[in-house]
Amino acid sequence: MADTQRQFSLVAGEPSGDLLAGLLLGGLKARWPDMKSVGIxxxxxxxxxxxxxxxxEKLAVRGYIEVLRHYAEIAGIRRQLKARLLREWPELFIGVDAPDFNLELExxxxxxxxxTVHFVCPSIWxxxxxxxxxxxxxxxxxxxxxxxxxxxxxxQGVSAxxxxxxxxxxxxxxxxxxAARARLDLPADAPVVxxxxxxxRSxxxxxxxRFFEAAALMQRxxxxxxxxxxxxxxxxxxxQQALKASGMEGRVTLLDGQSHEALAACDVTLIASGTATLEAALFKRPMVIAYNMNRLSWRLMHRQQLQPWVGLPNILCRDFVVPELLQDAATPVALAEATLAWLADPARTQALQQRFTVLHAELLRDTPTxxxxxxxxxxxx
Structure with a gap:
């Protein structure tokens, strides 16, 4: 088998999955340099x-109602992909996160x-x-x-x-x-959010x-x-449309991607719940986690929640180490107050950074290998 080209198929449905899959492919390429990989x-x-x-981008949809709006197209892609894979018969299929799409396909x-391999255990816990x-x-x-x-x-009888x-x-x-501030042309000593x-899109x-209105309140x-x-x-x-409506156009610098540069450069972040909150924790940055979605989607998801925390840093630390302002609680006033509170309390920030350093060490492994x-x-x- 050593002389046979490996053929793998992967599906990663959103930017965080693309990051994970890119690292995974690095490990696979190191092991099998001539491997072929296809999918989404x-x-x-x-x-x-x-x-x-x-x-x-066709698969990057979140929330029950939002998925329903795009269901026909997404289901059609899955059917076509399955048929093509059964024709071409890859040696292995790797579903990267996106469990609603990938688990049924797998x-x-x-x-x-x-x-089949699934990369990232769905959050059954x-x-x-x-x-x-x-x-x-x-x-x-x-x-x-x-x-x-x-x-x-x-x-539960699952190999992992x-x-x-x-x-x-x-x-x-x-x-x-x-260095991050220099790359983004930000002053070295100004407080950055x-x-x-x-x-x-949702x-x-x-x-x-809400974020830009909160920024306006903070700047006042x-x-x-x-x-x-x-x-x-x-x-x-x-x-840009939301920025203009908030009156903050010209006062918020929009970056093309560069989320890691932004997190490295900032003093605090106001951030949507998701993988980015773990990135912020690994950058040792204090944060305020927010989320808001379609009301029916929120009711359905909230009903199935098993833990008191939503943000990954809080789940992993088993404590509310950073604020979570969700749904109706995510008002511009509340977001602004919670964000400014970090800037006013250096001792609290330092304690959080120490906790995030311990978390980083626990998660650090040679993942590609x-x-x-x-x-x-x-x-x-």
Missing amino acids: GGPRMIARGFESWWPQ AGLRSRGIK AWRPDRIETIRAAADHVLCIFPFEPALLAT SYVGHPLANVIPMTPDRA ALLPGSR EVRYLAA QRPALRFIAPVIPGLRAEV LCADAIEKVLEG
């Missing part, structure tokens, strides 16, 4: 030689004899514990990014490995704030206006504040 992915995957058959492929049955049917093996997950899956969190390798243990209203629609109290906002290129028009090791064992199966 984003720019980081494509940079690794990945062939994307559909734009990744189950269908696995039932026909294609080996946070909500929707019934999903374990789906995972058991879908995945030959699960690559877990949090250390407690393999033991939990083992009790802890591979560390890829972001812990990407983000330096001690971020260089001064990073605004991250999300990477999905998130921007529900959060961007502290005129020296500087604001930066990383923007996914495809969402720039929506963000561990992923390749686990995948090789599945292939040898």
